Amino acid sequence: MSPSADRRGSRTERVDRLADLVIERELGAMLVTSPVSIEYLTGFTGTNGALIVGEDRRLFVTDPRYREWVADGIEGLEVEILQGDWLKGLAGLIGSKTGIEDGFMTVRVETKLAEHGPAGIELIPSGELVEGLRRVKDPVEIELIAEASKLADQVLGEVLAEGLAGRTEAEVAGVITGRIRQEGGEPSFPPIVAAGPNSASPHAEPSARVIEAGEPVILDLGAKLDGYCSDCTRTVFTGPPDDRAREVYGIVVESNETALSETAAGVGCAALDEVARGVIERAGFGDRFVHGLGHGVGLEVHEEPRLGPRSSEQLLERDVVTIEPGIYIPGELGVRVEDLVLVGESGVETNFSSHSKDLLEVG
């Protein structure tokens, strides 16, 4: 079976699973409107589409601009082209008890659908249904994430081998982006290259500052290949770090590895964050770990689940998540170490990030 046939089969199964959830929740139907969920469920990547899934309903809707695109149909779905006002048209297609993607739909769209929908319409926040399906990666998705990770790791290896000192952060970031594109991918987000004091900013933008010798450099990058993202961070040193930097680096790696050793289906996302945070707190840097432990990765580089102190979810088997603790000391230095992993029944099933976490000195 060809990979594209594989993908089509996966999509039909995904729509079937969504229909099961719709029945379980006693919704009339689910209205899917976010482009990324539409891509996940149908393969359509245009800018305007909607999918209505009920017990006996599988309706894909788009507008006349995409007439050609859907001319050959989409497997397993009825297709309708809506002329005229899009939201009024959609409102005319939904029943009175319709689930909506509340994490995507704006207040303005909800208001208009409610206004033009059938009498007594209830729009029921149900975005977690599709988000839940998207969390559990199937074999085709896992393969694509592995390929995207491999590409990003290869580019990171090349860039480190060429040395960092003497180049600007922006130059290095540009090289990373260019190499990912050369290999047929896209960056899954603008790469972060943050050296010296800039490394203390978790979301630093690559600057025109020249990277000097003896500095920590955070490199946070990912590739997007055939729709799927990767995400990985390493912190390296352009020359021997001082004792303080060495200590901070060791704590972050310990935090990362301790969290990895506790990662498994059934573990609470907040509990796992607490495991990583505990290592950093006990070392006296608790107030310097200023973000959550990680996030899901798939068609989007940030998706469900979120791993942080206020998460209420548990990890599921086949979640793909980042584990990325960090310590940031303003004006001085920052260290972040991030792996991308596939969650298994009783531990990490696959760690997609292949670079060593031993303290690395580069040129």
Add this chain to the structure above:
Amino acid sequence: MSPSADRRGSRTERVDRLADLVIERELGAMLVTSPVSIEYLTGFTGTNGALIVGEDRRLFVTDPRYREWVADGIEGLEVEILQGDWLKGLAGLIGSKTGIEDGFMTVRVETKLAEHGPAGIELIPSGELVEGLRRVKDPVEIELIAEASKLADQVLGEVLAEGLAGRTEAEVAGVITGRIRQEGGEPSFPPIVAAGPNSASPHAEPSARVIEAGEPVILDLGAKLDGYCSDCTRTVFTGPPDDRAREVYGIVVESNETALSETAAGVGCAALDEVARGVIERAGFGDRFVHGLGHGVGLEVHEEPRLGPRSSEQLLERDVVTIEPGIYIPGELGVRVEDLVLVGESGVETNFSSHSKDLLEVG
């Protein structure tokens, strides 16, 4: 005054104008949460920020990841770093009658703000306030849009001079993207290069199909430079077009030019669409113009106002909009011609698109 001082000054004025609108609407305050509106009003380009603007209030809020970014303050604004749950924190900072950006805020966020906000909280859809401000471009913005247009036009000129026949659509699109980046810009959207039968799809993705001699080719591209976008489309022919293609081309250009001649502040967006559509309808192709006439362009490549049959707005002085009629005949050919213009009091103030609309044959 340096350009960056110019931009800071513009931003302070924008926030003042928003405060005037908040008073006029008798809101307690406006809560601004969309990244593009935040960038417009404050210059902040991080992933997480909010702005609360009331009669005596100018509060910018972000999270600890951006502590360094805001360390030097933002001119004219009080700055607060929110620890802990972001939405609960925001809910604690807003009053009982708060305007929200309903065209951006999701149902999920609204629900959570309402749950954690002060007793009797009303969240009032008011996104049109910021959208209205963003429509009216100030001199700094007009200059940036002009520069982005100039860059895209230059790249289009180079690509046409090199000839299209014998190359794939994807190859030509790749060259366009590469040249825009070489010049320090980014594409404002993935360029469209659609030749022969593919030109009949208004949103065609550049394919691996080789462009042949004697075909229409739609090239739709824009650059983003320093935050601001451009957008322009030309349809050219790789050799002499037949009578039918020549006729269709002439009708689209006439539609474009007729609409341009009627473009002015005070004209209804639906009425202008009707002017352009009328030309195409009278020529017998009414059902082949399958999209609206145009859209606003600024920090986003698609922003307010929308120019289409169902628009309820009027053009304002200093709106920047596209005028882009098209005719698409499935299986045969498509033609679209798009200019980007600054709306003046009594006509087009500036047409940013410099390429000729005479029928052009290229190699």
